[in-house]
Amino acid sequence: MRGRFAPSPTGYMHLGNAWTAFLCWLQVRQAGGVLVLRIEDVDEQRSKSYFAAAVLEDLAWLGLAWDEGPDISGAYGPYIQQERYGKYRVVLDLLRSRGILYPCYCSRARIQSVSAPHAGEHAIYDGHCFGMGTAERLAMTKKPSWRVHVPAQDISFVDGIYGRQRCFLPTACGDFVVRRADGLYAYQLAVAADDGDMAITHVLRGRDLLSSTAQQIWLMQLAGWTAPQYTHVPLLIDSQGRRLSKRQYGISIRQLRSSGLDSQSILSYMAYKGGLVRRAALYTHEELVRQCRLTDIRTDDIVIDDDVESAIHLMRQPL
Template identity: 70%
Template sequence: MRGRFAPSPTGYMHLGNAWTAFLCWLQVRQAGGTLVLRMEDVDEQRSKKEFADALMRDLQWLGLTWDEGPDRGGSSGPYTQQERYALYDGALSALQRGGLLYPCYCSRARLQAIGAPHAGERSVYDGHCYGMTAAERAAMQKDPSWRVHVPAAAVSFCDGVYGRQEAYLPRACGDFVVRRADGLYAYQLAVSVDDGMMGITHVLRGRDLLSSTAQQIWLIEYLGYPAPQYTHVPMLIDGEGRRLSKRQQGITIESLRDGGADRDSVLSYLAYKGGLVSERARYPLEELARRCDLTALRQEDIVVDDDVMQAICAV
């Protein structure tokens, strides 16, 4: 097994990040596999080295060690996306040779106007620029983004928590962006190239990315790699149903540490709230690795206590 934890260094690690990292670590360690740490920093405006350094410090404090990564190297490096741009260029060239890559000149306003047919659904691109002639493209006065034209095909897979999934690509994702108009590589391209080239066999991540999986599987396989097995896990949410996130200032690991929490209490709290252990107690990390049952993960999101610090310290 080769698993990976792939955070974006756009803020300090919060409890929701730690939950996913913990589950990634458990999955790989229980299988005796290799855990890869990859910094997904293609968002150049928001990604910062100080956040990447802080993420690694927090993971080390939690005891969630990795086998390959930015600080350790390995056979599949580099482990920071900004150092992998030449590899993404190679993937774009492969898509170009296959006749699947085309420029898109749609404005943000037009894309927003496409809308989604039902509440909670993602907007799917309508293919407006796919049929443009060479003359029409030459007349455009703006830099395009680049989209990949998906086939009229369905992708199916069995998720480790949410079971069988099937998506008809033109309806599920449509032609999606692989390079933005500002020249930055899109997440869908970068993550697919990285998982394929790094030989990742198992991907565990938040359920918010479940809807992206079919297009990533298709792209990984088109580029000639076997698709990983996927497990999408429930999110941590507050009492009002809002997911813990950097933007919503979910409680950080740094603040928990500074407030007197210890790593075993933090991880034991997560294990109990997530249903991985049946008794609320403080377990050493080594015991958590033995006790936690990943098959017990439920599909419902996990509500954390209003006073998280107090709840963790009470474990």
């Protein structure tokens, strides 16, 4: 097994990020596999090097050790997206050679006004620029983004938590952007190229990314890679039903650490709230690896306590 945790360095790690990291670590350690830490900083405007450094520090403090990453040499590096642009260019050239890459000149306002909403997560592009002629394209002055034209094809996979998924590409994702108008590579292309090139066999991530999986599998198949097995997990949310955010005060790992909490208490709290252990008690890392079962995770999002700091303190009862 080759699993990966791939955080975006756009803020300090919060409890929701730690939840996913913990489950990635747990899945790999239980299988005796290799855990890859990859920094997904393809969004250059929002990503900061000091946040990337903080990710490594917080993960190390939590005791969620990795086997390959920015600070550990490995055969599949580099492990930072901004150092992998050459690999993305190869995939982009492949799409161009297949005749399915095309420039899109549509404004964001137009896309939102004419595209069909999909599952409340994103809009499905109507393909307006795909049929545009050469003369019409030459007359355009706006710098285009680049989209890939998807075929009328089903992509099926079995998710480790949410079961069988069947996605018809034109209605599940539509023609999607692989390079933005500002020249930056889009998330879908970068992630598919990274997972394929790094020989990742298992992907565990938040269920909010479930709707992105079909297009990533399709891109990997086009490039000749074997798609990994996917497990999408419920998110941690507050009592108002809001997913945890890096902008929320008091739930960052740094804030919890500064309040005097230790890593065992935090991991034990997440394991208990997520239904991985039955007792609200303090567990060692070794006990969590032995006792937690990913198959026990329910599909509903997990509501954390309003006073999460006090709730985690209560976990400090040894077994």
